[in-house]
Amino acid sequence: MTIRASHLPSSLTLVGAGKMGGSMLEGWLAVGLPASGVTVIDPRPSEEMARFCADRGIALNPSRPAISDVLVLAIKPQMLDEAAAQLNGLLGPKTVIVSILAGKTIGDLKGRLPAATAIVRAMPNLPASIGRGATGAAANAEVTEAQRLMADALLRSNGIVEWLSSEDLIDAVTAVSGSGPAYVFHLVECLAEAGAAAGLPADLAQRLARATVTGAGELLFQSDLSPDTLRQNVTSPGGTTAAALQVLMAEPHGLKALMRDAVAAAKRRAEELSG
Incomplete structure (x- = not known):
């Protein structure tokens, strides 16, 4: 910079x-x-x-x-x-x-x-x-x-x-980047809870989830590759990541739809506050 x-x-x-x-x-x-x-x-x-x-x-x-x-x-x-x-x-x-x-x-x-x-x-x-x-x-x-x-x-x-x-x-910026850090923090919460549900000690699941999200964010920051290319690079056909992504990317109730609804809700609230 x-x-x-x-x-x-x-x-x-x-x-x-x-x-x-x-x-x-x-x-x-x-x-x-x-x-x-x-x-x-x-x-x-x-x-x-x-x-x-x-x-x-x-x-x-x-x-x-x-x-x-x-x-x-x-x-x-x-x-x-x-x-x-x-x-x-x-x-x-x-x-x-x-x-x-x-x-x-x-x-x-x-x-x-x-x-x-x-x-x-x-x-x-x-x-x-x-x-x-x-x-x-x-x-x-x-x-x-x-x-x-x-x-x-x-x-x-x-x-x-x-x-x-x-x-x-x-208002759309507010919904994406203004509120966006909270979405990422909640992702860490959810990933840690899922890890604990899968059998990991809660503190270990928390450390792994936190390090995974911050590490992935830093990789995204430093890389010239698009997010979808980075995703594909860590997804082996028929592997564990692919199995998880089948759930996250399922339509019509996958992560894409949830995020679209979340951003729309934040944008509506920003419009109400600006009115």
Whole structure:
């Protein structure tokens, strides 16, 4: 992952320094964002975040925050209305908002922040906390090319970024990659339980299931081969894997149908939250 320093903003304000906001901040600093240009606003920062800001020379909750090139919104979505007045005062005519507020559309932000012009709505996921995130992002028409490059550099510091042709696709992104880590974690749970049911000690089944899924994920990450090719490479005709896949791939109630239904349910809920 190569991020050009020239694409990073000279000043940035992060509103909300919880787990995701804090992880993003660490990623930005790691790729060269100057700590001297960062301001963090959080009414109840953790002790760890307070120490981190002090150690790095980052301004934490200054009495008069300056207007920045980028304003990153990482608060809880339900806090937007309460924080709107303060946030509006942090916006200049050239400030781009990067929002990771789930369920809050660009229209929602425009309605609550009259001074807002350029807005990028992004949906990261939990692996962003270890630099392996998958983020979908959409920009409104007011975002300039320079602002888009700044937003891309910031989001890419925590993993891959996919720019969407329309904000309407955000709900589908939420259902696939935003919620997706939970599906994988549940797969580990189910595989471990199946191993225990097959006679393995529960703790051994848990270790094997966890190592299998993380190892397969790393292989997928490092390989140029498609998922179906990798699957075929470990499936001998008439073998044990083939026997298991006959169950998982059975129609109409196999894994494909279950996953399609699960993603559809998550997308419907995302649409309800955005409505």
